[in-house]
């Protein structure tokens with residue numbers, strides 16, 4: 001199952017190199033990149049950089065705070081929060097190709113000393129008890145069956161009283177998910193949970209849930225805007241299509257339907273360890 005997940009995301013070739021070529025084709029100077037120049041490709045979740053900044057505001061971050069990003073992907077959220085708050089972020093992700101690209105992309109924007117990435121599994125974290133001041137996970141648990149283990153591990157590595165922020169795609173009430181979607185091409189690696197069950201899982205792991213926000217309506221608007229842009233000018237060169245492949249436009253169309261039918265929902269949980 002973890003092999004299937006890595007294959008789904010891993011693509012082929014050198015991802016950082018591919019992305020660098022796309023950025024150059026879009027007229028970007030690789031010697032003078034800002035984190036915001038990367039956000040259309042490295043903030044790999046619904047509502048992009050805006051959602052990351054929203055999460056950061058709810059996490060009480062500051063200079064030298066240590067943050068774990070579980071399922072860090074290409075590292076966009078880690079870099080955005082490191083830049084915005086001066087915190088130090090460790091990213092862990094199952095997909096080696098993403099960890100390699102994330103490290104290279106951090107050098108491009110001079111954040112290599114504030115963010116580090118390593119390969120690993122969210123359900124078995126290679127970190128000490130109470131190692132981090134805070135943790136977050138954005139659009140990751142959709143690929144994980146053992147969510148109880150994932151959240152127990154997050155609880156173990158975050159200091160008592162620290163924040164754990166979860167922003168995920170949940171199962172909605174509107175019927176079965178239409179595939180392919182960005183996290184799965186078919187149902188075998190898609191494991192969505194309903195909101196009540198998420199609350200139970202987080203509480204059973206020992207977290208106190210402080211706030212819950214449902215952003216489904218805004219998420220649907222975000223996909224509608226992406227669809228409109230794609231039909232006007234084709235997919236932008238610097239998008240998730242760079243690593244997701246040619247069925248990315250179909251994923252976007254399905255997500256438009258999935259969100260409008262409430263087959264899926266996007267929900268944020270802010271928790272205290």
Ligand SMILES: C[S@@+](CC[C@H](N)C(=O)[O-])C[C@H]1O[C@@H](n2cnc3c(N)ncnc32)[C@H](O)[C@@H]1O
Pocket residue numbers: 005006009042043044045070071072073074075076077092093094095098120121122123137138139140143144182183
């Ligand atoms: C949709 S991407 C989100 C990446 C990143 N959080 C972001 O928002 O840009 C999902 C990520 O979860 C990772 N992932 C899936 N299952 C995982 C697991 N068991 N442990 C760690 N990472 C996992 C994938 O490799 C992928 O990078």
